[in-house]
Amino acid sequence: MSTVGAIKIFKSISDNLLTRRLLQSLCDYCERDKGNRLEIALELYVGVRKKACIKCLFAKQILTPMIRVASKSFGANHAQLKEFLKDSYWRRGLASVIKGIAWFGVTRPFVPGAPFQVVWNVTRACNLKCMHCYENAGKPDKNELNTEEAMKVIDILADVGVLILAFSGGEPTVRHDILKLIKHASMRGMYVAIATNGLALASMDKVRELKNAGLRFAQISLDGIDP
Numbered sequence: 001m002s003t004v005g006a007i008k009i010f011k012s013i014s015d016n017l018l019t020r021r022l023l024q025s026l027c028d029y030c031e032r033d034k035g036n037r038l039e040i041a042l043e044l045y046v047g048v049r050k051k052a053c054i055k056c057l058f059a060k061q062i063l064t065p066m067i068r069v070a071s072k073s074f075g076a077n078h079a080q081l082k083e084f085l086k087d088s089y090w091r092r093g094l095a096s097v098i099k100g101i102a103w104f105g106v107t108r109p110f111v112p113g114a115p116f117q118v119v120w121n122v123t124r125a126c127n128l129k130c131m132h133c134y135e136n137a138g139k140p141d142k143n144e145l146n147t148e149e150a151m152k153v154i155d156i157l158a159d160v161g162v163l164i165l166a167f168s169g170g171e172p173t174v175r176h177d178i179l180k181l182i183k184h185a186s187m188r189g190m191y192v193a194i195a196t197n198g199l200a201l202a203s204m205d206k207v208r209e210l211k212n213a214g215l216r217f218a219q220i221s222l223d224g225i226d227p
Helices: 003-015 017-024 037-046 054-073 078-084 088-104 147-160 178-187 204-213
Strands: 117-121 164-168 191-196 215-220
Touching: 017 088, 037 054, 037 088, 054 078, 147 178, 164 178, 178 191, 178 204, 178 215, 204 215
Parallel strands: 117 164, 164 191, 191 215
Antiparallel strands: none
């Protein structure tokens, strides 16, 4: 089946009010199992979780035939797809797609259940003074969130299903609590990235600290070879 055919299948699912309502009922947060019900159902599906509440088990039974149809529609090997979904980031991404279909249907452009990526300028402070800086960074903003407030924001983003959280600024590495924020975001299941001027990465000890905290990706801007 072609990609066009697969889209038609998902369009028919999203156009069916009963099916949409059923999918919407699977999008809530499970208090007993402490997680997004769709993600828990996918964990059950791939076998990384063995036990769950009756609602999450029901969600797994609903999603299984849908995933099988989807994999066949796109010409994917079902066993390979299950292997991919053992990665928590793939599961979170798929859960967001399903949630988007449940609440918004199949749209152009497609609207997922949560942003796949959020870039968060966690400070305006910076240890450089670049002429081309789009933030005109240098000093911290007086309204910047403290550690506790920033942790709460991370929890909100994780709860709604954001896949990637990228810390930016200013220069995020100058925040005294950046390792705590990275670690918390990583523990909440998000892929953590950082946009940095690279000065902190000149220290291998700092690189190890960032990696051990859960940083998975670093973006460094090279704006010219002439200082």
